[in-house]
Amino acid sequence: MAAPTPNERVTFRVAHEDDDLLVVVKRARLVTTIGIGHEDDTLLNGLMARYPKQLARLGASRDWGLVHRLDRGTSGLIVVALSPDAYDGLRELFESRSVRKLYWALCRSTPNKPAGVIKRPIIEEIRKATKYTSTKTARIGNSGKPAVTAYRVLQSSPAGSLIEARPVTGRLHQVRVHLDSIAATVLGDEFYGPAIARAASKRLALHAHRLAFTHPITGDELDLRTSFPRDLRPLLKRMRLERPDLAEHEIPEE
Incomplete structure (x- = not known):
């Protein structure tokens, strides 16, 4: 699967950022990830413009860092992995309902x-x-x-x-x-x-x-x-x- 097209015009606020993950604030009416009719205007396109190397390292097999989604109409917080280990750890946290x-x-x-x-x-x-x-x-x-x-x-x-x-x-x-x-x-x-x-x-x-949630790499409690x-x-x-x-x-x- 080809990498999503970077689009720096898609803006978002960053609530937390470290070497392994970030938490961003998605605005209402912004689609989280690419799909039919939304190939270059999603949150993921904006993330690719700001964090191209980190997300390319994760690739399609790790959803380009997206661990979860918000509906298009919903605004608010989304956590994004920036490293393979963080992605795997976050997936475990979501699957165990620890977030x-x-x-x-x-x-x-x-x-x-x-x-x-x-x-x-x-x-x-x-x-x-x-x-x-x-x-x-x-x-x-x-x-x-x-x-x-x-x-x-x-x-x-x-x-x-x-x-x-x-x-x-x-x-x-x-x-x-x-x-x-x-x-x-x-x-x-x-x-x-x-x-x-x-x-x-x-x-x-x-x-x-x-x-x-508990940071999957550092063990710190993030709120x-x-x-x-x-x-x-x-x-x-x-x-x-x-x-x-x-x-x-x-x-x-x-």
Whole structure:
């Protein structure tokens, strides 16, 4: 497989960087990796422009350093390997569910329970397809793969709620599907929930704000956090909700 085309016009913030890995902040609407229709405008293309030697050393067999993904509409933290040993170690951490991932979601309603654990299997399926493209979506189904998401309501108002979600497993669209299953559809979601929730936000109101794991090479405990996205703050204000408290290790804004 040919190396992805470097594209320095694809920009991103770096939250952490060392010789073996980095954690970056992906903006909403940016595709994580290359595919049909997105050969040169993805996060991976931007990474290739900034870290060409490190990612070329990893190659296609190690996904050019990408250990996990975020949906196109979701903003937030992604960890990227810069060395083969770091990639292998990070894969083990994800497979053993040793990486802590936390999301903020602005939702159309408030769940009946202020906190809980959603355990509902998820089935992946093709939602729509053309001659050249297809779109994968997901739904709850008994024949699906096990999926677990913990959540807690941080704030609520008559307009909806701010929920923090922690996916324990890593299924397609897991947080979105699970929150929709308890009538707390993420605002701006083009696939799940009612049209009124979709129309409430110009972007998917979901942000991966925290990523915590043990560094696979040094053994250091890393705990990276971001502030609430600027482009979602007007929606937060309209919902009469407050920005979540800033964390001690939060990434400074540019």
